[in-house]
Amino acid sequence: MLYEINEKALKLESEGKKIIRLNLGDPDMATPPEIVEAAYASMKAGNTKYSSSYGEKRLREKIAEVHGVKAENVVITPGSKWAIFSTMFLTLKNGGNVIIPTPYWTAYDLIAKSFGAQTKLLKTELKDEWKIDLDKLDSLTDKDTKMIILNNPNNPTSKVMDTETLDGVVEIANKKGVTILSDEVYGAISFAKTKSILDYDGGCKHILSNGFSKTFTMTGWRIGYLIANKMLIDNITKLNQITFNNVPVFIQDAALKGLELHQKIASAIKAKYKQRADLASAKLSAAGFKFTKPDAPFYVFPKLDGLDSEKFTLELLDKGVAVAPGTSFGDYREHFRISLTAPDDQIETALDKIVEAAK
Amino acid sequence: MLYEINEKALKLESEGKKIIRLNLGDPDMATPPEIVEAAYASMKAGNTKYSSSYGEKRLREKIAEVHGVKAENVVITPGSKWAIFSTMFLTLKNGGNVIIPTPYWTAYDLIAKSFGAQTKLLKTELKDEWKIDLDKLDSLTDKDTKMIILNNPNNPTSKVMDTETLDGVVEIANKKGVTILSDEVYGAISFAKTKSILDYDGGCKHILSNGFSKTFTMTGWRIGYLIANKMLIDNITKLNQITFNNVPVFIQDAALKGLELHQKIASAIKAKYKQRADLASAKLSAAGFKFTKPDAPFYVFPKLDGLDSEKFTLELLDKGVAVAPGTSFGDYREHFRISLTAPDDQIETALDKIVEAAK
Numbered sequence: 001m002l003y004e005i006n007e008k009a010l011k012l013e014s015e016g017k018k019i020i021r022l023n024l025g026d027p028d029m030a031t032p033p034e035i036v037e038a039a040y041a042s043m044k045a046g047n048t049k050y051s052s053s054y055g056e057k058r059l060r061e062k063i064a065e066v067h068g069v070k071a072e073n074v075v076i077t078p079g080s081k082w083a084i085f086s087t088m089f090l091t092l093k094n095g096g097n098v099i100i101p102t103p104y105w106t107a108y109d110l111i112a113k114s115f116g117a118q119t120k121l122l123k124t125e126l127k128d129e130w131k132i133d134l135d136k137l138d139s140l141t142d143k144d145t146k147m148i149i150l151n152n153p154n155n156p157t158s159k160v161m162d163t164e165t166l167d168g169v170v171e172i173a174n175k176k177g178v179t180i181l182s183d184e185v186y187g188a189i190s191f192a193k194t195k196s197i198l199d200y201d202g203g204c205k206h207i208l209s210n211g212f213s214k215t216f217t218m219t220g221w222r223i224g225y226l227i228a229n230k231m232l233i234d235n236i237t238k239l240n241q242i243t244f245n246n247v248p249v250f251i252q253d254a255a256l257k258g259l260e261l262h263q264k265i266a267s268a269i270k271a272k273y274k275q276r277a278d279l280a281s282a283k284l285s286a287a288g289f290k291f292t293k294p295d296a297p298f299y300v301f302p303k304l305d306g307l308d309s310e311k312f313t314l315e316l317l318d319k320g321v322a323v324a325p326g327t328s329f330g331d332y333r334e335h336f337r338i339s340l341t342a343p344d345d346q347i348e349t350a351l352d353k354i355v356e357a358a359k
Numbered sequence: 360m361l362y363e364i365n366e367k368a369l370k371l372e373s374e375g376k377k378i379i380r381l382n383l384g385d386p387d388m389a390t391p392p393e394i395v396e397a398a399y400a401s402m403k404a405g406n407t408k409y410s411s412s413y414g415e416k417r418l419r420e421k422i423a424e425v426h427g428v429k430a431e432n433v434v435i436t437p438g439s440k441w442a443i444f445s446t447m448f449l450t451l452k453n454g455g456n457v458i459i460p461t462p463y464w465t466a467y468d469l470i471a472k473s474f475g476a477q478t479k480l481l482k483t484e485l486k487d488e489w490k491i492d493l494d495k496l497d498s499l500t501d502k503d504t505k506m507i508i509l510n511n512p513n514n515p516t517s518k519v520m521d522t523e524t525l526d527g528v529v530e531i532a533n534k535k536g537v538t539i540l541s542d543e544v545y546g547a548i549s550f551a552k553t554k555s556i557l558d559y560d561g562g563c564k565h566i567l568s569n570g571f572s573k574t575f576t577m578t579g580w581r582i583g584y585l586i587a588n589k590m591l592i593d594n595i596t597k598l599n600q601i602t603f604n605n606v607p608v609f610i611q612d613a614a615l616k617g618l619e620l621h622q623k624i625a626s627a628i629k630a631k632y633k634q635r636a637d638l639a640s641a642k643l644s645a646a647g648f649k650f651t652k653p654d655a656p657f658y659v660f661p662k663l664d665g666l667d668s669e670k671f672t673l674e675l676l677d678k679g680v681a682v683a684p685g686t687s688f689g690d691y692r693e694h695f696r697i698s699l700t701a702p703d704d705q706i707e708t709a710l711d712k713i714v715e716a717a718k
Contacts, residue, residue, distance in 0.1 A: 003600050026408050030405050036407075043390070043395045048577065050578045051579060053362075081602060110601045220406065220407045220607055222603055222606075239473065241362050242440065242469045242473060244437040248607075251607070
C-alpha cells in the first residue's frame with residue numbers, strides 16, 4: 001500500500017490540497033548546491049553521451065577507496081533499488097528462496113514476487129527490540145535458500161543491528177553457503193556505530209548495496225551502487241546493458257562531488273535528523289505510543305495496541321498527513337511508519353495531528 | 360559482440376589510444392544548450408526528489424499531444440531500452456515466444472534471453488531490400504506467439520518499412536491476436552516518410568517505444584517513453600516502482616524543452632545525417648560494397664561477399680576504427696554496421712580505413 005498512498009498523496013497535491021508528506025524517505029532539504037553545480041559543469045563539458053554500463057572509472061575508484069575494496073568490485077546503478085533488483089533477479093530468477101527479516105522495506109518482497117521467487121519472512125518484534133532470532137533463522141534456511149537480505153540500519157524501525165546478532169547471521173550464512181545482501185543505505189548517516197557486511201571479509205563474499213539518496217539528499221537523482229564479487233558485478237553490468245545502459249555521467253560526477261564533501265554534508269544531515277528523532281520520540285512517548293528510539297534517519301515505527309493502521313493511514317491522509325501503514329512492512333497492523341522528512345514546523349504539526357487522530 | 364567491442368574501445372581510449380567510434384548510435388554533436396540549461400534550471404528549482412513512476416504529468420501530456428493519444432497511455436522510462444525491456448518482461452516472463460525480424464538491434468534478443476523467453480527470428484535480406492516476407496511471418500506466428508517486434512526505421516539497415524508491408528504485418532498480428540511492439544526511435548528524424556504503428560488505431564492496441572536520445576542528441580541522459588494501453592502502462596509503472604523508481608525530474612524537464620524546440624533541432628539533425636549518409640554511400644559504392652541507401656540516421660549496413668565481419672571488426676579496432684560486426688544483428692557475417700556519428704573529417708578518415716582494410 002506504500003506506493004498507492006504516495007500516488008494518492010501526489011494526486012491530492014495536484015488538486016491543490018496541502019499534504020504533509022511523511023510517507024517516503026525523501027528528505028525535505030535541497031540537494032547541496034555544490035552537487036548541483038558539479039552536475040551542471042559536467043553537462044556543459046559534454047558528459048551527455050552513452051557510457052560504460054559499469055559506471056565511470058573515477059566514481060568506482062572513489063567508492064572502492066571509501067569501502068576498502070577494488071574498483072572491479074563496484075558497479076554504479078540508478079538508485080540502490082536497481083542494485084537490489086538486479087542482484088535478486090540474477091540470483092533468484094531460476095528458482096530458490098530468499099529470507100527477508102521483517103519489518104522490511106516493501107520493495108524486497110515486491111521484487112522477489114515480480115519474477116516468481118519464493119520469499120521466506122522472518123518476523124522480528126518490538127518487544128525483542130527487533131533482534132533476529134538466530135535459531136529461527138537457522139531453521140528457516142534450507143537447501144533452496146539462495147539469499148538473506150539485511151537492511152542495516154533498518155527501514156522502517158531505524159534500528160541498527162547489534163554486533164552479536166550480525167556475527168550470528170553471517171556465521172549461519174557462511175555455514176550454509178548462503179549469500180547475504182546487506183542494504184546499508186542509511187549506514188553513513190547512522191547515529192549509532194553500524195558494522196558493515198564488508199567488515200567480515202575483504203574478498204566481497206557477501207554483497208553491499210548503497211546509494212547517494214539519503215547521505216547526500218539526492219533521492220530524485222537515482223544513483224546508487226553495489227559492491228560484490230567480480231562475477232556478479234560483470235553479470236549486473238550485462239543486465240544494465242539491456243535495461244537502462246548507464247547512469248547519466250553528469251549524475252555520476254555530481255555523486256563524486258558528494259563523496260568529496262562527505263564529512264561536511266553527512267554531519268549536517270545527522271545532526272538535523274537526530275534532533276527530529278528526539279522531538280518525535282518525546283511527543284510519541286508522551287502520547288502512549290511504543291517504539292524503539294531511532295538509531296538512524298529517517299523513520300519511527302510506533303505501535304498502538306489495537307490500531308488498524310491501514311484505516312488510520314487513509315483517515316490521516318484526508319486530514320493532510322501522509323504516513324505509511326505497518327502492513328506495508330509485513331505483519332504489523334498495529335504499527336505505522338513516520339518519515340521525519342519535512343520541515344521542522346510541519347513535522348511538529350503532523351505529529352500533533354497523528355497523536356490527535358490516534359486518540 | 361556489440362557491447363564487448365564498446366567496452367574494448369573504451370578501454371583502448373582510457374589507455375590513450377585514439378579510436379574513431381562508429382560502433383554506437385551515439386551522435387558526436389553536443390546536446391543543444393537550451394536543453395542543458397533547462398535541466399540546470401529545473402535542478403536549481405529543487406526538482407531533485409523522488410517523483411511519480413509514471414513520469415511527470417507535464418511531459419506525459421506533451422508527448423500525448425505529439426502522438427495524438429491520452430496522457431494515461433504514456434509512461435516515461437530511462438531510455439527507450441527500458442521501455443522495451445519492461446514491455447517484453449511483462450509480456451513474456453511467463454512463457455510464449457516473440458518474433459523478431461532480422462537484422463535486429465542486439466538488445467531485443469538479449470532481453471528475451473535474460474528471462475528465458477523464446478525468440479523466433481525472421482530473416483530479411485539485402486537482395487529483397489530488407490522487406491519482411493508476409494507469408495513467412497504468417498506461418499511463423501503460432502498460438503504461443505505473444506509479440507512481434509518491429510524497428511522502423513531499422514537499426515542496423517536504416518531502412519524504413521514500406522506501407523504495404525507494414526499494413527500486412529498489422530493485418531497478420533490483428534488476425535492472430537498478437538501485439539506489435541514498434542520501436543520507432545529513429546522515426547522523428549527519418550529522411551523518408553515513416554508510418555507509425557499508432558496510425559493504425561487510436562486506442563493503443565499496439566505499442567510504441569520511443570526516446571529522446573536520437574532526435575535531441577540526448578543519448579547519455581537516458582530518457583524515453585512507451586505508448587500503450589492503460590493496463591500495460593499501469594503495470595510498467597509498478598515495475599518502475601521496484602527497479603529505478605523514476606527518471607530524474609530535471610531530466611524530464613530537459614526532454615520537455617527538447618520537444619518544445621522540436622522543429623528546429625530535428626531539421627538540423629536530419630540535414631547533417633543526410634549529408635553524411637550521402638558521403639558514406641558514395642565512398643562505399645565506389646569500393647564495391649553492397650547496401651541499401653539509408654532512409655534515416657545513423658547507420659549503413661554494407662555487405663562484402665566472403666567477409667568475416669568479426670575478424671574484420673577486431674582488426675579494424677586495432678587500426679583505430681570501431682564498427683560493429685554483422686553477427687551482432689543476426690545471421691549476417693558478411694555485413695558490418697557503420698554509425699555515422701563522429702565529426703565529418705573523422706568519418707571520412709574512417710571510411711578510407713574501412714575501404715583499405717576490406718581490400
